[in-house]
Amino acid sequence: xxxxxxxxxxxxxxxxxxxxxxxxxxxxxxxxxxxxxxxxxxxxxxxxxxxxxxxxxxxxxxxxxxxxxxxxxxxxxxxxxxxxxxxxxxxxxxxxxxxxxxxxxxxxxxxxxxxxxxxxxxxxxxxxxxxxxxxxxxxxxxxxxxxxxxxxxxxxxxxxxxxxxxxxxxxxxxxxxxxxxxxxxxxxxxxxxxxxxxxxxxxxxxxxxxxxxxxxxxxxxxxxxxxxxxxxxxxxxxxxx
Amino acid sequence: xxxxxxxxxxxxxxxxxxxxxxxxxxxxxxxxxxxxxxxxxxxxxxxxxxxxxxxxxxxxxxxxxxxxxxxxxxxxxxxxxxxxxxxxxxxxxxxxxxxxxxxxxxxxxxxxxxxxxxxxxxxxxxxxxxxxxxxxxxxxxxxxxxxxxxxxxxxxxxxxxxxxxxxxxxxxxxxxxxxxxxxxxxxxxxxxxxxxxxxxxxxxxxxxxxxxxxxxxxxxxxxxxxxxxxxxxxxxxxxxxxxxxxxxxxxxxxxxxxxxxxxxxxxxxxxxxxxxxxxxxxxxxxxxxxxxxxxxxxxxxxxxxxxxxxxxxxxxxxxxxxxxxxxxxxxxxxxxxxxxxxxxxxxxxxxxxxxxxxxxx
Amino acid sequence: xxxxxxxxxxxxxxxxxxxxxxxxxxxxxxxxxxxxxxxxxxxxxxxxxxxxxxxxxxxxxxxxxxxxxxxxxxxxxxxxxxxxxxxxxxxxxxxxxxxxxxxxxxxxxxxxxxxxxxxxxxxxxxxxxxxxxxxxxxxxxxxxxxxxxxxxxxxxxxxxxxxxxxxxxxxxxxxxxxxxxxxxxxxxxxxxxxxxxxxxxxxxxxxxxxxxxxxxxxxxxxxxxxxxxx
Numbered sequence: 150x151x152x153x154x155x156x157x158x159x160x161x162x163x164x165x166x167x168x169x170x171x172x173x174x175x176x177x178x179x180x181x182x183x184x185x186x187x188x189x190x191x192x193x194x195x196x197x198x199x200x201x202x203x204x205x206x207x208x209x210x211x212x213x214x215x216x217x218x219x220x221x222x223x224x225x226x227x228x229x230x231x232x233x234x235x236x237x238x239x240x241x242x243x244x245x246x247x248x249x250x251x252x253x254x255x256x257x258x259x260x261x262x263x264x265x266x267x268x269x270x271x272x273x274x275x276x277x278x279x280x281x282x283x284x285x286x287x288x289x290x291x292x293x294x295x296x297x298x299x300x301x302x303x304x305x306x307x308x309x310x311x312x313x314x315x316x317x318x319x320x321x322x323x324x325x326x327x328x329x330x331x332x333x334x335x336x337x338x339x340x341x342x343x344x345x346x347x348x349x350x351x352x353x354x355x356x357x358x359x360x361x362x363x364x365x366x367x368x369x370x371x372x373x374x375x376x377x378x379x380x381x382x383x384x385x386x387x388x389x390x
Numbered sequence: 391x392x393x394x395x396x397x398x399x400x401x402x403x404x405x406x407x408x409x410x411x412x413x414x415x416x417x418x419x420x421x422x423x424x425x426x427x428x429x430x431x432x433x434x435x436x437x438x439x440x441x442x443x444x445x446x447x448x449x450x451x452x453x454x455x456x457x458x459x460x461x462x463x464x465x466x467x468x469x470x471x472x473x474x475x476x477x478x479x480x481x482x483x484x485x486x487x488x489x490x491x492x493x494x495x496x497x498x499x500x501x502x503x504x505x506x507x508x509x510x511x512x513x514x515x516x517x518x519x520x521x522x523x524x525x526x527x528x529x530x531x532x533x534x535x536x537x538x539x540x541x542x543x544x545x546x547x548x549x550x551x552x553x554x555x556x557x558x559x560x561x562x563x564x565x566x567x568x569x570x571x572x573x574x575x576x577x578x579x580x581x582x583x584x585x586x587x588x589x590x591x592x593x594x595x596x597x598x599x600x601x602x603x604x605x606x607x608x609x610x611x612x613x614x615x616x617x618x619x620x621x622x623x624x625x626x627x628x629x630x631x632x633x634x635x636x637x638x639x640x641x642x643x644x645x646x647x648x649x650x651x652x653x654x655x656x657x658x659x660x661x662x663x664x665x666x667x668x669x670x671x672x673x674x675x676x677x678x679x680x681x682x683x684x685x686x687x688x689x690x691x692x693x694x695x696x697x698x699x700x701x702x703x704x705x706x707x708x709x710x711x712x713x714x715x716x717x718x719x720x721x722x723x724x725x726x727x728x729x730x731x732x733x734x735x736x737x738x739x740x741x742x743x744x745x746x747x748x749x750x751x
Numbered sequence: 752x753x754x755x756x757x758x759x760x761x762x763x764x765x766x767x768x769x770x771x772x773x774x775x776x777x778x779x780x781x782x783x784x785x786x787x788x789x790x791x792x793x794x795x796x797x798x799x800x801x802x803x804x805x806x807x808x809x810x811x812x813x814x815x816x817x818x819x820x821x822x823x824x825x826x827x828x829x830x831x832x833x834x835x836x837x838x839x840x841x842x843x844x845x846x847x848x849x850x851x852x853x854x855x856x857x858x859x860x861x862x863x864x865x866x867x868x869x870x871x872x873x874x875x876x877x878x879x880x881x882x883x884x885x886x887x888x889x890x891x892x893x894x895x896x897x898x899x900x901x902x903x904x905x906x907x908x909x910x911x912x913x914x915x916x917x918x919x920x921x922x923x924x925x926x927x928x929x930x931x932x933x934x935x936x937x938x939x940x941x942x943x944x945x946x947x948x949x950x951x952x953x954x955x956x957x958x959x960x961x962x963x964x965x966x967x968x969x970x971x972x973x974x975x976x977x978x979x980x981x
Contacts, residue, residue, distance in 0.1 A: 198941070198944075199942070200941035220944060249754060271842055273924070276924075276939065279939050279942030305924055306920070306940075307920050307923070307925070311920075311921055311924070314819060315819070315924075316822065318825055319821065319825050320841050435880055437879065462874075463878075464882050467882070469880065470877070472877060476876075476877035478877075479896075480895045480896065480978050484943060489883075489891075490883070493882030493883065494880070539881055539882055548879030
């Protein structure tokens with residue numbers, strides 16, 4: 150199956166498998182990268198688990214860029230990837246969001262959660278069994294001692310896009326997404342920012358695979374570490390030092 | 391009494407026909423394939439709505455396009471026996487028979503199911519599915535099924551066409567029996583003149599969607615001008631006769647008719663029985679003089695009243711022997727014998743077929 | 752190895768419940784749609800035909816989002832359901848059943864339509880001459896004759912519902928006990944490193960259930976067909 154994909158990738162192109170949450174900033178970065186370098190960048194955005202499994206099965210990706218620690222470790226263990234090449238810490242935060250017309254007391258988490266429960270609605274989250282967003286959300290709720298209350302009131306969804314869809318339609322009264330996902334979305338608003346300490350750091354790792362094109366991969370890594378790229382990430386709501 | 395007047399344009403045929411069918415009679419619609427007979431039945435049954443039409447059964451109007459009257463087929467109470475029987479494959483014979491019984495209008499005389507089963511000899515078939523029946527058996531069931539709706543009229547569309555000759559001979563008595571047992575009006579479509587001669591009282595000649603002739607079977611068959619329609623091969627006279635005796639020794643039936651007596655090899659029938667005979671023109675020869683001792687039993691004197699002269703090698707001649715009799719001879723013989731209208735001749739009948747053993751009262 | 756924990760048994764029961772209910776939805780509506788498509792011709796026929804078959808060609812996730820928009824509690828229809836009947840479809844197994852019903856609808860329609868088209872119309876003409884009204888013709892002639900097609904449609908529908916994933920997860924999410932059908936559970940396992948064994952167990956059960964459905968449908972169809980012989 151991947152035979153056909155390989156043929157389509159030209160000699161100086163690299164294929165990057167990246168988490169969906171990174172799609173907007175990465176596309177912008179790739180644009181200015183392509184102008185300066187001969188090597189061109191192509192992307193495949195999907196859930197971290199799907200991409201990792203594809204790499205296991207021999208997908209011709211050159212870089213795996215994800216915040217899913219479990220899968221990165223797995224790939225490292227299988228010796229399919231090398232150490233990460235992004236030098237600065239790229240991380241994300243969690244935000245509690247709701248439909249723009251809903252009235253909530255901002256930043257009072259307990260109050261908000263009580264309202265969610267008493268209204269009989271559900272909290273839209275990523276599926277904590279396998280979606281990174283869900284895993285981090287669960288961690289945050291556990292640390293804030295809200296998980297027991299909310300365990301049976303969540304709507305586990307496969308990705309951030311689905312969570313946003315539910316919130317935009319006010320189908321779920323509140324939901325948890327990455328801060329970067331709220332960027333430029335006018336149908337929703339943030340009512341609470343989860344403290345960074347409430348969950349394991351949501352850090353993104355760009356790990357090169359054991360494939361050829363090391364020169365081109367290195368070039369892109371350098372681009373990733375440039376100031377211009379850092380600014381782009383910041384603009385999209387990511388945290389970068 | 392059935393009154394029909396319909397006009398309809400099909401893609402390949404225009405129908406324009408008016409006729410009446412008498413009660414308790416079998417009226418045949420006879421014509422070649424494609425002449426429109428089946429379409430006429432479909433319009434009488436209501437399965438097809440004609441462009442223009444008026445149909446009345448026993449003073450009830452079931453179709454009048456001028457006044458927007460159209461009774462749906464399911465309300466017309468007209469039984470229809472199709473060429474392909476159309477028994478319901480998922481029901482057994484008994485269920486097929488009973489299918490239309492619940493819709494029976496109690497104002498009509500009821501036809502009893504036991505009588506139908508007896509008359510059509512269906513007792514041993516009741517539990518079978520249609521796929522296990524022969525063609526003849528299927529048609530008998532189809533007839534029974536239609537009868538049990540107590541119809542005012544029975545339409546039969548070439549019911550014997552897809553049945554082999556032997557089975558056809560078996561079923562004829564059943565259809566004849568319908569007349570006697572159930573006193574029902576039947577419209578019978580066929581392209582076989584034999585069937586018509588055997589079964590029908592009246593016939594309509596249909597060609598190109600139009601009625602070419604109409605009348606008693608005997609009269610129509612004696613018209614030489616209609617032979618192109620009725621079929622040249624079997625053309626001949628149809629004569630009704632009465633049994634007046636049976637010669638045991640020679641096994642000869644005496645049949646008395648307006649022209650004399652016919653002596654026919656036949657099974658013994660009771661005196662007084664009315665039968666219908668068919669004398670094919672090709673089986674009749676002519677002689678100007680009384681032939682000396684010869685082997686032909688049936689010789690009748692008569693006068694020529696019509697000669698069909700067209701340019702075929704054979705000539706059809708109508709002779710009045712008390713009733714019309716048709717003979718077919720070669721044109722040469724006709725010339726040699728100088729036959730003309732008015733010539734007195736002797737007609738020699740070589741073969742007589744008894745078609746219908748039982749002409750109803 | 753093949754023993755299941757409670758969560759997995761729950762997933763199996765839920766899948767069967769959802770699939771059966773989905774068939775309950777699609778059967779009457781599918782029968783009507785199949786009849787219309789097989790027998791009627793009207794202005795807009797092509798459009799109607801296209802809409803019926805849409806779930807067959809659209810990505811399931813797209814259908815899921817569409818259902819969310821339409822049947823969510825703020826959607827045009829979901830609104831009425833909530834305010835008048837107090838029915839919420841999102842987050843419920845009924846919603847999962849609707850998602851499955853929509854996705855499998857074209858399969859039900861096609862199977863039944865084909866067998867309606869194979870009815871010899873002459874039989875219906877004969878029934879008419881025997882005094883049968885259109886309704887009587889339908890239940891005494893047409894319905895028995897299309898029964899094998901209905902069985903086939905039900906099976907296809909059921910099997911499709913058992914495997915329904917994209918529209919379900921998008922419309923009703925993956926709520927344990929309510930909407931975590933077999934496909935959703937299998938997906939969760941596959942997405943976790945080391946979850947292959949668990950996934951395989953559930954896959955095996957999915958196959959077993961589907962095989963049972965297949966075999967019984969073959970048996971029922973041939974029995975129904977035998978009704979026309981012997």
